[in-house]
Amino acid sequence: MQEQLKEAFGILKQTIPMRDDIIDMLDDADLEYSLEGNPTIGELLRRMGDIQHSYINSFETFKQNFSDFSDDDSLAKSTDKLKTMFSELDEKLENALEAITDEQFKSQLIDRGFPMSIGAQLHTFREGILTEVSKLSVYLRTMGKELPQQVKDWIW
Amino acid sequence: MTDRLTSSTQGIIGSHMMIEGALSRLNDADLAFSPGGDNVTLGEIFKSFGDIQDSYNQSLKTFKQDWSKSADNPEVTTNLDSLKAWFKQLAGEMRETLQSLTENDLQKPIDRGNNVIRTLDEQLEIYIQALMIFFGKLVIYFRAMSKDLPPSIEQYIA
Numbered sequence: 001m002q003e004q005l006k007e008a009f010g011i012l013k014q015t016i017p018m019r020d021d022i023i024d025m026l027d028d029a030d031l032e033y034s035l036e037g038n039p040t041i042g043e044l045l046r047r048m049g050d051i052q053h054s055y056i057n058s059f060e061t062f063k064q065n066f067s068d069f070s071d072d073d074s075l076a077k078s079t080d081k082l083k084t085m086f087s088e089l090d091e092k093l094e095n096a097l098e099a100i101t102d103e104q105f106k107s108q109l110i111d112r113g114f115p116m117s118i119g120a121q122l123h124t125f126r127e128g129i130l131t132e133v134s135k136l137s138v139y140l141r142t143m144g145k146e147l148p149q150q151v152k153d154w155i156w
Numbered sequence: 157m158t159d160r161l162t163s164s165t166q167g168i169i170g171s172h173m174m175i176e177g178a179l180s181r182l183n184d185a186d187l188a189f190s191p192g193g194d195n196v197t198l199g200e201i202f203k204s205f206g207d208i209q210d211s212y213n214q215s216l217k218t219f220k221q222d223w224s225k226s227a228d229n230p231e232v233t234t235n236l237d238s239l240k241a242w243f244k245q246l247a248g249e250m251r252e253t254l255q256s257l258t259e260n261d262l263q264k265p266i267d268r269g270n271n272v273i274r275t276l277d278e279q280l281e282i283y284i285q286a287l288m289i290f291f292g293k294l295v296i297y298f299r300a301m302s303k304d305l306p307p308s309i310e311q312y313i314a
Contacts, residue, residue, distance in 0.1 A: 038296055137293075142193035155289055
């Protein structure tokens with residue numbers, strides 16, 4: 001992997017466990033839980049998958065499409081399916097980043113409605129994970145569930 | 157100002173405008189809202205983030221971050237005018253500091269405590285992450301209150 005991407009991906013890999021720790025503490029019934037005016041916790045997690053999918057595509061095609069989302073409603077109702085989905089997405093993300101050359105990293109921009117460097121795009125993806133985990137933390141507190149330790153440490 | 161510094165500064169100033177937009181949609185009673193459980197009130201969320209922003213403001217000036225300080229202004233958790241005035245002051249202070257920085261400053265080390273040292277450039281990135289965490293919470297609270305989000309938050313965060 002390109003050297004700077006490797007470093008950024010290392011930081012990303014420290015962030016992703018918060019998502020997985022949250023899924024690990026939920027069962028299928030928990031995924032149906034929602035706060036008024038907000039999606040269910042399962043829908044929020046499925047959307048995280050959609051967002052990751054769009055970032056993976058952007059690293060492959062250098063164009064980001066925020067509308068190509070999954071229509072598989074069953075993902076939002078099954079922790080096993082969510083775990084499988086994220087495991088596959090994580091592998092695809094690593095493969096997409098592995099394929100980026102040093103030359104592409106330096107000069108290729110990603111069109112996300114406006115141009116963004118590949119490095120900045122990966123940072124933005126990580127910020128997206130933090131935002132979604134922050135949303136999930138509100139749900140968990142409302143459900144009376146104890147936050148995973150890393151979420152307590154990172155998400156105030 | 158360098159491209160890198162310009163980009164971070166624009167991102168931060170833009171985010172502060174998003175906070176201003178969120179505050180403009182609230183009233184005093186809204187600050188008492190909590191979605192329940194162990195969640196704090198909306199006013200307390202803003203107060204917590206204001207204290208975080210203040211610690212970043214100071215760290216950019218002193219190159220040392222002090223997490224222990226909390227502004228002695230409990231009224232901001234219940235009084236919107238006080239909260240708006242505080243955030244205006246915090247945003248102005250950070251804007252002024254950012255605009256005084258140069259390219260050389262980006263690599264200066266900042267002591268974040270617990271033996272963690274980050275460059276000023278990294279510190280700005282971490283502050284932006286803190287902003288994203290704050291916005292994530294705001295989105296859930298606003299939706300639970302049936303409040304419209306500012307368009308920028310709806311587009312980039314929600």
